[in-house]
Amino acid sequence: MQSLKRRYKYLQMLSLLFVSVLLLLMPFFLNTYYVRLLQLIGIYVLLATGLNLVTGYTGQVSLGHGGLYGIGAYTSALLATKLGLSFWVALPLSILVAAVFGVILGFPSLRIRGPYLAMVTIGFGIIIEKIMVEWTGLTGGPIGIMGIPTPQIGKFLFTGNRMYFLILFLVGIGLVVAHNLINSKWGRAFVAIRENEIAAGAMGINVREFKVIAFTLSAAYAGAAGSLYSHLSGYISPDSFTFNFSIFSLLLIVVGGMGTIVGPVIGAAVLTFLPEVLHGFDKYRLLIYGVLLIISVLAMQEGIVGLIKRKISSNDMPQDSNQYLPEKKTLKVGFLKTVRRNFNGSILELVNVSKSFGGLTAVNRLNMKVVEGTIHSLIGPNGAGKSTVINLISGFYRPTSGEIKFKGRVVSVFETHIQAKSGIARTFQNVQLYQKASVLDNVLVGMHLRINEGFWGTCLKLPAVRRSENLARQEAMALLRFLGLERYAEMPAEKLPYGHQKLLEIARALALQPDLLLLDEPAAGLNETEVVELAKIITQIKEKGVTVLLVEHQMNLVMEISDYITVIDYGKKIAEGPPEVIQNDQTVIQAYLGTEVA
């Protein structure tokens, strides 16, 4: 596997080198027409890479990128023609202006999603287009703006091949920055939002903030692309920034492969060259695009890149499934820091907490104290309100009345990412993993709050960022080893068997280094031997100083490891005490344990 990975990496480097040399030499052997095509491809690559950040990685479909691209182009054109600013000033300003509009476009994504968001972005694109046409005084109306100067330094004019190299250089930077961001906590946060917003919040990611960041970044790329287009053409008009162009942008990443770095590159190259190859069919260009879109959605959902990947991996994947078997007895822990904490006994306290949904009272005036450093179990019949309690503590719900105290302080804000930040981690009853992301990345998302990777440092991939990334990976691997999942590290989470997905959730939650760990039915889907292992794992977690609140139905587990048990039914506490007491409590036996003896 290791050598295989190295071989793959080697192959990647080699092809990258080959393509770079080719790109550097190409203009010298091509006529100006083809150089011009290459320049256009470069601009589309920038645009598509940006769109890919927000749509491919973060999962927020935008059909308004034609508008953002237009904003970049017009800003540059106006600054150059009206104020006489040079390209070198106009470019960064265009990026900035487009980014500001990106923030604006990002806001709707906080409230709406899916098709509705797509509609809003379409609206945005159309409004921008209309402004370009109607605001004749500023934009020149349908005629557009002419005489946009070619970039120059002193007397050195960037025409022909020179402009080509300038674009190539900027595209290179754009791709490297995108690559660096994607392989960092930033990119992982984007993917986490795409795969599972609920679980992203629970790991401490401020979902709203990161959605806006994704839109802003994306818009910045569109702005750069637009500015380059302006200065390359020397003339712009609203015709270049229509709704059709927004669809074309989306097509670039869909055909190439969403959520990959090379996808947009391939998409831009194929879709720009294709019409040239089919020169005689110019009239049918849109028709061809339409057909292509249908084909790529139906037949190759991960685009051309996905198609190639599947070819490679199906040949290279090891044949024996045994290699995915978890290692047994790997319970060494070195990563969880034993910390002395002191919250005067109870780390968590629920005082008269109620939660009702419409007419249904799920939790009814519940009082509960969880002592620091213990394993406290919450049990009760199905529908008793256990998961609701977990959801209240972890900030998914706000209590209807009553108060929750954590570490001695009354909780006032109920937001999952804030609770995560304050030291509460959780797992979910119905598995909530980032399905398509690798097992390792799932754990790394859990470390989001602790990984110190600043935005600019990550863009440049400074040594400090590199180090922190390496450290994080090592720690994540240690966590996987702790749960016996090490061998799965590179597999997508969705490929794990159910029981192991639940274990992965524990690894991810531990990655937060929480003070309080909420486990919602961790043993569901494990067989009895695996439950014994789980008991050891939970006990070790406790020994490291983490308080555990456990919701579980497997009584042998609960009775074996709990220090204290609270039993609820219909949202009300019906009993509490140490395991021995609960086991013999008649009310509990009747409501919950049942009487059948083995």
Add this chain to the structure above:
Amino acid sequence: MLRVTGLSVSYGSVNAVKKVSFEVAKGEIVAIIGSNGAGKTTILETISGILKPSEGKIEYQEKDITGQKAEKIVRLGISHMPEGRKIFPDLTVEDNLLLGGWVRRRDRQIIQQNIDIVFSYFPRLKERKAQLAGTLSGGEQQMLAISRALMSSPNVLLLDEPSLGLAPIMVQEIYRIIKELNSQGLTILLVEQMAYLALKVASRGYVLENGRIVLNGTGTELLQNPKVIDAYLGGKKKNQKEKPKEASL
């Protein structure tokens, strides 16, 4: 009733199930046990037509059904309750049930009869029938998943971890219901992590390891087999004195 011969299933190039053969006779409860990743769920999903086998044969009532589409297989009388509930969260409880009875939808009487039956098993669902299924608690969703599988009046019921997420008292109830369904003539193929429980109700059982069947026998035989005790019953000897109540669950 159901005969599987030399079945292999692979995901890409990973073989999850390797040349597995077993049989379920009419009126039997057969359990498949094994650790996570052994291939239990894969076998059920292949029988019900969700996955296609790479080799082997699946026969139902002496007819080859290998590689048939899932909807066809439900119509033939094999109903599957998937692992992890997979209910339709944005539909009401009642609509979930009606969809379970899709293949019998023309026979309103049978549908109504089936609804009455599952409500008598799970009165909680009747109380919640107008509620969106996604708002049910985990255990209630599990009840719904089982009920939905019963709505098509199957001859063979494939149950993937029916006890998942259920309170002990509910687990006893579910297994009582399983036995009752079985005594009324329903043939059941059961996959279960709680091996002890499964083997107790099963007439026969198979132990799956790394996609291969390594042991088979009657439920009682397997329960006494030291290998099984070691690997799946937590190394615990049954009839152990300590905590008899919980150990059984």
